[in-house]
Amino acid sequence: MKKLLIVLIGLPLLLALLLVGVSIYTVQSGVASRSDLEFLFDHARRDGIVAAYNTVQTHLYGVDLSDVPDPSYGREEIAGRGHAPWVIRGNLDERPRVLKFALAEGIWAAYDTESASLYQVWEGDIEFAGAAYDYRHGPQPTSRGNAYARDAQGSRWFIEVAGEELPATVRYLGHEYGPGRATAGMRFSVTAAGFALELTEWPELGASDGEKTLLREFRGGDTPGGVTAGFYTGSGERHLADGTVTVALGATTPINPPSGPDRGREAGNEELLRGEQVIANSDCLACHGETHRISGPAWSQVSGKFRGKIQEEVVGALTAKVIEGGMGNWGTIVMPGHPDMSEEDARAAVTYILSVPPQEADPAPPLDENGEPYVA
Structure with missing residues (x-):
C-alpha cells in the first residue's frame, strides 16, 4: 500500500518536472516562444490534450488537419473579419481588460469590460506591443488610425422597474461565439436592488444611407415583465438594452497615442478645504448627500465612478456640468445650473466631491401604490 502511494504521488511530480524541463528547452532552443507554450497549455486545459497535439502538428509540422474542427483554437481567419483571431481580450490604450472585435478589414470596436461599455470604434489597426507579443516589457497594445466614436468615461448602467431607474452594477461574464465563430458577443450581468439580468451584446458593422453604422444588438434571457436594463453613455445619451442600438459612424478624428498612464492624483488639503466651503455655501446639499442619494447621486457614487481620483x-467636464446644469448622467431629474458660480469655485467643489471615499450604491427598490416593494 505504501509503495502504491509513493507511485501515485511521485509519478505526477515526475511528469511535472519533465514538462517544465521540456518547456525550458523548447523556449531556449527557439522551437517555440513562451506565449506559444502558454497558448498550448491553455488549449489543452480547455479542449483536451488531443486538440493541443493536433494544433502542434498543424502549426509546427505542417500536417494537413483540415478535417479537424477548429485546429487553430479560434485563430483561423474568418471570412469578412480583418484579423485572426478577430476577438481579443487584453490591454488597449493603457486600459486593462478591453475586448476588441475586428468587425471588418481595418474596422475595430473595443469594449471596456469593467463597465460593459463601448470604448471606441475606429478605422485603422492595433499595434500589438508588450511582453505577450514581442517580449518587450513596458509597452502596451495601442489603437492606431482614426476614431469614429470614442467614450473615455464609460457607460452608467441602470435597471428600469415600473418606470423608475435603479443605479446598477455590471459584471463581465466572458465572450461567446456564434455558429462557425462568424459572430461573437460580450456577456455581462446587470444588477440593482435584488434585480439581476444577464445580457449579451453582439456588435456588427452595418450601413444606412451609404454611411457605416455600428449595430449593437442586445440579447438576454427571460426577464420579468416591466424590468429592463439600460445605460447612459459618457455624453449622457440614454439607451435601453432591448433590441438593437445603432451608432452612426460618420466623421472621424485622429487617434492620439497615449502620453502615459493617467491614474489620477490625490487632492491637497487646501483644495479639499476650499471645495468643502464652496459646497457648504451653495445649494448642493439640498439634492446630494455625502454618502446617500437624495434627488441626485451621493458624492460617494460620483467619486466611485472615477475611482476616487482627481x-x-x-x-x-464635471465643472462645466455644475455651471451649466443638465440631466441624463444620473437619471431624469434635472440638475439646475449655477451660472453665478465662478469656474474656480466649481472646480474646487468638484475636486472635493471626487475625493470622497467611493462606495457602491445600494438603492432601495421602488414602491408600489400600496407602499410595498415593487415585485414584477
Missing part, C-alpha cells in the same frame, strides 16, 4: 479631464 483626473483633469473629468474635473473639467
Whole structure:
C-alpha cells in the first residue's frame, strides 16, 4: 500500500518536472516562444490534450488537419473579419481588460469590460506591443488610425422597474461565439436592488444611407415583465438594452497615442478645504448627500465612478456640468445650473466631491401604490 502511494504521488511530480524541463528547452532552443507554450497549455486545459497535439502538428509540422474542427483554437481567419483571431481580450490604450472585435478589414470596436461599455470604434489597426507579443516589457497594445466614436468615461448602467431607474452594477461574464465563430458577443450581468439580468451584446458593422453604422444588438434571457436594463453613455445619451442600438459612424478624428498612464492624483488639503466651503455655501446639499442619494447621486457614487481620483479631464467636464446644469448622467431629474458660480469655485467643489471615499450604491427598490416593494 505504501509503495502504491509513493507511485501515485511521485509519478505526477515526475511528469511535472519533465514538462517544465521540456518547456525550458523548447523556449531556449527557439522551437517555440513562451506565449506559444502558454497558448498550448491553455488549449489543452480547455479542449483536451488531443486538440493541443493536433494544433502542434498543424502549426509546427505542417500536417494537413483540415478535417479537424477548429485546429487553430479560434485563430483561423474568418471570412469578412480583418484579423485572426478577430476577438481579443487584453490591454488597449493603457486600459486593462478591453475586448476588441475586428468587425471588418481595418474596422475595430473595443469594449471596456469593467463597465460593459463601448470604448471606441475606429478605422485603422492595433499595434500589438508588450511582453505577450514581442517580449518587450513596458509597452502596451495601442489603437492606431482614426476614431469614429470614442467614450473615455464609460457607460452608467441602470435597471428600469415600473418606470423608475435603479443605479446598477455590471459584471463581465466572458465572450461567446456564434455558429462557425462568424459572430461573437460580450456577456455581462446587470444588477440593482435584488434585480439581476444577464445580457449579451453582439456588435456588427452595418450601413444606412451609404454611411457605416455600428449595430449593437442586445440579447438576454427571460426577464420579468416591466424590468429592463439600460445605460447612459459618457455624453449622457440614454439607451435601453432591448433590441438593437445603432451608432452612426460618420466623421472621424485622429487617434492620439497615449502620453502615459493617467491614474489620477490625490487632492491637497487646501483644495479639499476650499471645495468643502464652496459646497457648504451653495445649494448642493439640498439634492446630494455625502454618502446617500437624495434627488441626485451621493458624492460617494460620483467619486466611485472615477475611482476616487482627481483626473483633469473629468474635473473639467464635471465643472462645466455644475455651471451649466443638465440631466441624463444620473437619471431624469434635472440638475439646475449655477451660472453665478465662478469656474474656480466649481472646480474646487468638484475636486472635493471626487475625493470622497467611493462606495457602491445600494438603492432601495421602488414602491408600489400600496407602499410595498415593487415585485414584477
